[in-house]
Amino acid sequence: MTTAIQEPLQEPQERARTTRVGDAVFSRTALGAALLVVGMLAGVAVFLVAQGLPALEASGEQAYGKPSVWSLVGPLLFGTVLSSVLALVIVTPLAIGLALVISLYAPRRVAKPVGYLVDLLAAVPSVVFGLWGIAVLAPRLVPVYEWLNSWFGWIPLFGGPVSSSGRTLLTASVVLALMALPIVTAILREIFAQTPTMHEEAALALGATRWEMIRMAVLPYARSGIVAALLLGLGRALGETMAVAMVLSATGAIVSFDVISSANSNTIAASIANNYANAAGLKINVLIFAGLALFVLTFVVNFLGRYIATRGQVKA
Amino acid sequence: MSTVIDTDTQPVDRLEPLTGGTLPRIAPVLVGVCSVALGVLAWLLGLGVGGAVVVAWLAYLVGITGWTRAVEGSRQSTDTLVKTLMWTAFAVAMVPLVSLVWTVVARGAPVLTPQFLNDDMSGRALLGVGGGIYHAIMGTIMITLIAAVIAVPIGLFTAIYLVEYGKNNRLAKVITFLVDVMTGIPSIVAGLFAIALFIVITGDPLPRVGIGGAIALSLLMLPTVIRSVEEMLKLVPDDLREASYALGVPRWRTIVKVVLPTAVAGIVTGVTLAIARVAGETAPLLLILGTARVANWNPFEGPVQTLPVYIFQSLGQTTHFKYGEIWTDRVWGAALFLIIIVMSLNLVARIVGKAFAPKTGR
Numbered sequence: 001m002t003t004a005i006q007e008p009l010q011e012p013q014e015r016a017r018t019t020r021v022g023d024a025v026f027s028r029t030a031l032g033a034a035l036l037v038v039g040m041l042a043g044v045a046v047f048l049v050a051q052g053l054p055a056l057e058a059s060g061e062q063a064y065g066k067p068s069v070w071s072l073v074g075p076l077l078f079g080t081v082l083s084s085v086l087a088l089v090i091v092t093p094l095a096i097g098l099a100l101v102i103s104l105y106a107p108r109r110v111a112k113p114v115g116y117l118v119d120l121l122a123a124v125p126s127v128v129f130g131l132w133g134i135a136v137l138a139p140r141l142v143p144v145y146e147w148l149n150s151w152f153g154w155i156p157l158f159g160g161p162v163s164s165s166g167r168t169l170l171t172a173s174v175v176l177a178l179m180a181l182p183i184v185t186a187i188l189r190e191i192f193a194q195t196p197t198m199h200e201e202a203a204l205a206l207g208a209t210r211w212e213m214i215r216m217a218v219l220p221y222a223r224s225g226i227v228a229a230l231l232l233g234l235g236r237a238l239g240e241t242m243a244v245a246m247v248l249s250a251t252g253a254i255v256s257f258d259v260i261s262s263a264n265s266n267t268i269a270a271s272i273a274n275n276y277a278n279a280a281g282l283k284i285n286v287l288i289f290a291g292l293a294l295f296v297l298t299f300v301v302n303f304l305g306r307y308i309a310t311r312g313q314v315k316a
Numbered sequence: 317m318s319t320v321i322d323t324d325t326q327p328v329d330r331l332e333p334l335t336g337g338t339l340p341r342i343a344p345v346l347v348g349v350c351s352v353a354l355g356v357l358a359w360l361l362g363l364g365v366g367g368a369v370v371v372a373w374l375a376y377l378v379g380i381t382g383w384t385r386a387v388e389g390s391r392q393s394t395d396t397l398v399k400t401l402m403w404t405a406f407a408v409a410m411v412p413l414v415s416l417v418w419t420v421v422a423r424g425a426p427v428l429t430p431q432f433l434n435d436d437m438s439g440r441a442l443l444g445v446g447g448g449i450y451h452a453i454m455g456t457i458m459i460t461l462i463a464a465v466i467a468v469p470i471g472l473f474t475a476i477y478l479v480e481y482g483k484n485n486r487l488a489k490v491i492t493f494l495v496d497v498m499t500g501i502p503s504i505v506a507g508l509f510a511i512a513l514f515i516v517i518t519g520d521p522l523p524r525v526g527i528g529g530a531i532a533l534s535l536l537m538l539p540t541v542i543r544s545v546e547e548m549l550k551l552v553p554d555d556l557r558e559a560s561y562a563l564g565v566p567r568w569r570t571i572v573k574v575v576l577p578t579a580v581a582g583i584v585t586g587v588t589l590a591i592a593r594v595a596g597e598t599a600p601l602l603l604i605l606g607t608a609r610v611a612n613w614n615p616f617e618g619p620v621q622t623l624p625v626y627i628f629q630s631l632g633q634t635t636h637f638k639y640g641e642i643w644t645d646r647v648w649g650a651a652l653f654l655i656i657i658v659m660s661l662n663l664v665a666r667i668v669g670k671a672f673a674p675k676t677g678r
Contacts, residue, residue, distance in 0.1 A: 026568035027481055033473030034482070034491050037538065041494050044501070044509045044535070051512045097405020105402055114410075121413050123589075123662045125596025127624045128651045131631070132416045143364065178412050185409075209395035239502025241599035242628065269504045269599065276603050280521060288512060291505045302500035 048292045054282065055289035062282040064275065066253065073290050075253040079265030080294065083169055083244065084237040086259065087176035092230060095181055099188035104214065115189065122182035130246030133175040138166035138247065141174070145260040156257040163262035167249040170259040172267075175243045180233040187232065191225035192218060224308050231305030239298045241269035250274070268294040337387045344380060351376035373404065417655075424652025427645045433653070437609040437621075445642055449650050451611040452626040456657070459526055459605075459622055460595045462615055463533035468587055470534075471541030478542070479549040480571055498539040506532040507600030514604065524606035526615030529622070532600035537590045544586025548579040581672035588665035592658050598624035623654045 055069045066072040098118065102111045145166065148158045195218045203213040219226075250266035258264075266274075268290050279287055355372025359365065377400055385393035435448030474491065482488025510532035514523040552575050560570040576583070606619030607629060627650045633643040 022568045023566050026571070030473045030477035030481055033470045034477040034487070036470055037474050037491060037498075037542070038494055040535065040538070041498055043513075044506075047509055047512045048505070094405050094409040097402045098409045101402050101406040105399065106406075118413070120659060120662055121417075123592055123596070123658050124416065125598070125624055125654055125658060127596065127598045127627050128420060128655060129416070131627065131647065131651055132419055134631075136415060136419050137412070143366065178416075181409060181413070209391055211395040211398040212391070214398075235500055239500070239504070241502070241504040242624075245599075246628065246631065269502055272504050272508065273599055273602060284512075284515075288508050291502070291508045294502050295500075295505050298500045298502055299497055302496070306496055 048288060048295065051285055052289035052292040053285075055285040058282045058286050063286055064253065064283070069286055069289055072253050072286065073268070073293050075255045076266060076268045076271055076290060077293060077297065078255050079169070079250075079253075080238055080267040080269070080297070082257075082259070082265060083173045083176060083267055084234055086170065086173035087180060087237045088230060088234050090174060090177035091180050091184055091233060094177070095184040095188055095229075095233070096226070098181070098185045099192060100214065102185070103189050103192045104210070104218070118182050118185055122186065126179060126240060126242040127246070129175055129179050130243040133171060133243060133247040134167065137174065138171050140166075141168075141171055142166040145170070149260060157259050159258045159261070161262075162260055163249075165249060165262070167247055168260050168262070169248060169264045172244045172248045173259070175247050176237040176240055179240060179243060180237050183236060184229050184233040187229035188222075188226065191222045191229065194225075195221045224311060228305045228309035231301055231308065235298050235302040235305060238301060239269060239294065241273050245270035245273040339384060339387050343383060347376055347379040347383065351379060376400070420648065420652050420655055423648040424650075427649030428652060432646075432649055436611060445639075447642075447646065449623065449626060449646070449653065451608060452621045452623045452650065453653065454611045454613070455526070455605075455608070455620045456595060456622040456624075456654075458613065458615060459529050459533065459601070459620060460591060462527065462530035463537055463594055464587070464591050466530065467534035467537040467541055467590070471538050471587075472545055472583070474538075475542050475545035475549055476571060478546055480567075480575070495539045495542050498535070499543075501535065502599075503532075503536055503597055504599040504603075506535045507603040509535065510600060511603045524604065524619040525617060526605065526612065526620040528604040529601040529620065530615065532604065533594040533597060536597065536600065537594050540590040540593065541587055544590070545579075545583050548582035548586065549575060551582070552578045581669055584672070585665045585669035588661055588668065592661035592665065595661065596624055596654060596658050598628055601625050602628065623650055623657070626650050627654065 055063075058069050059067055063069050063072050102115045102118070106114065142162065142164065145158075145162045145168070149162050152158045199217040199221070200213055203217045204210075208216060244267050248264055248266065248270060249262065250264050250270065253271070254263065254265055256263055256265050272287050272291060275283075276287060351372045354375045355368040358371040359368035363371065377397070380400060381393050381397045384396045431446070432448040433453065434450050435446060436451040437447045474495075478488050478491060482491070510528040511523065513531070514525060514528045515521060517523075518525075556574050556578060557570055560574045561567070565573070601622055602625055605622060605625055607625075608619040608621040612618050612620045627647055630643050630647045630650070634640050634647060636643060
């Protein structure tokens with residue numbers, strides 16, 4: 001600390017002034033950066049609203065052949081929610097199983113490398129997931145879809161006719177689920193790790209089996225955390241663009257409950273990515289309006305997730 | 317916690333005691349072998365491989381649970397059932413993840429030659445052999461670096477404000493909330509924002525500029541950076557700050573010389589992870605970067621190519637009757653290289669986090 005020795009040599013008054021100036025500059029910079037963040041977000045909101053609102057007057061050709069922008073965005077919202085909810089249904093048991101095995105069942109020397117691998121997979125870019133979905137997953141799922149259609153065809157979801165390429169909404173949902181899996185698992189592991197070890201050991205010492213210990217000590221503690229983790233995963237799936245845009249061969253803005261046929265609903269994000277190239281004029285406003293709708297939807301879901309998470313923390 | 321209390325008040329004798337026989341240790345193996353045999357039988361009888369696996373799995377599930385129930389009682393059999401289901405979920409989750417990594421490595425590795433990495437796509441609009449991803453690698457590095465240069469200082473100072481100056485005042489609360497909102501911005505919406513911004517700035521109806529992509533990425537990076545730096549700064553013990561103030565060190569020097577050095581490992585880790593995340597982003601760049609076939613070092617003019625966008629755009633060509641195959645090769649090669657970049661950034665982040673973690677002595 002050479003400065004400590006040098007400083008007494010300065011004039012006291014001068015030192016006080018540099019201190020004051022330094023502090024003022026530094027705190028103003030920090031405040032400025034914080035306000036800049038507020039400004040950026042306000043900028044995004046203002047731009048999206050200002051550029052999105054003109055879309056309300058779009059119709060016909062400009063609204064991609066729909067009478068109004070609402071009849072375009074409505075079905076797209078439906079497709080977005082349907083694919084994300086299906087992804088959530090798929091990811092829930094897998095993530096809970098994976099997280100419980102890693103944190104409670106597997107021996108440490110298996111659990112550590114596996115946990116590490118899952119963390120690394122969270123970093124795989126979505127475009128690579130999309131690529132794998134088309135090349136590997138979609139063709140393998142076709143026989144599964146045929147089986148689903150022949151046995152469960154009476155459920156509207158599997159009404160068919162089965163798409164021969166396998167590039168359906170359900171395939172997109174499976175890819176979305178796999179993309180959300182590492183993140184949801186990571187959050188769940190953190191939550192399971194927060195269970196007091198005392199509770200776990202006490203349950204085992206009282207003669208509970210492993211599952212009874214999980215049911216009585218771990219799950220009550222983790223309940224709100226699990227819901228929050230799943231909602232955050234849902235928020236991610238809702239906004240995901242590339243995997244859906246690549247995997248899904250979409251028919252456009254239609255409402256279709258059938259998730260294994262070749263007539264598929266599209267999602268907002270994917271339809272923006274697909275339609276952007278040939279958009280001009282009012283069409284851009286229409287796309288921005290759709291983006292705004294997606295933003296509002298993800299915001300609500302994320303907010304709900306965080307709210308439940310913080311409420312759970314207070315209780316615990 | 318109510319569940320725990322409920323079970324406490326249950327009469328003790330409602331739970332069946334665990335005193336009974338135990339299965340031989342070899343039991344899972346025995347049941348496993350029988351199930352595999354059943355699966356093979358099903359396969360011979362004409363079920364597909366998938367069907368045979370399902371049959372074998374069901375046989376194992378029923379077999380091991382039933383046997384445990386007969387010997388050890390219902391509580392143990394529930395335990396076994398759940399355990400088997402957990403491991404099944406684990407296996408089902410791991411198969412696609414491993415398959416993904418395996419496919420990309422197996423199909424991408426033969427393509428990754430020095431020539432592929434050093435060549436660009438000049439003169440190969442759709443047809444033509446050879447070519448490479450040099451321009452896309454350089455574009456990815458340039459755009460990601462510019463995004464980091466924008467987002468890291470802003471994020472760092474915002475986090476400093478939140479932790480050191482804001483201390484739960486109203487502005488800090490508002491900013492924390494807004495950062496939460498920002499985390500939820502879908503990447504494609506960030507791209508839409510960038511393009512709407514540059515339509516206004518340049519007056520060009522279809523602007524193609526690198527800096528626009530960098531702004532979209534920095535928008536996605538900011539919340540991650542702020543969050544991780546904030547967490548790290550909060551971990552710095554207040555004792556250190558107070559000791560520094562007591563020695564007469566002004567606040568800003570305390571932050572620069574005491575707080576930041578203590579937290580530097582975590583900050584570097586968080587920032588690197590944020591960079592790794594945006595390096596793989598496609599959607600926001602798709603709209604504003606356009607298509608380039610040679611490296612463009614000028615972020616303020618003309619289209620730029622990045623690896624993820626290159627992969628997405630090349631995918632459209634893989635169905636070409638004659639050149640489809642070479643496009644397929646290019647796609648997988650680029651995908652493998654992108655994964656290598658992102659994974660090495662992740663590894664660096666984790667190693668930095670481990671190696672330079674402050675020794676708090678606790």
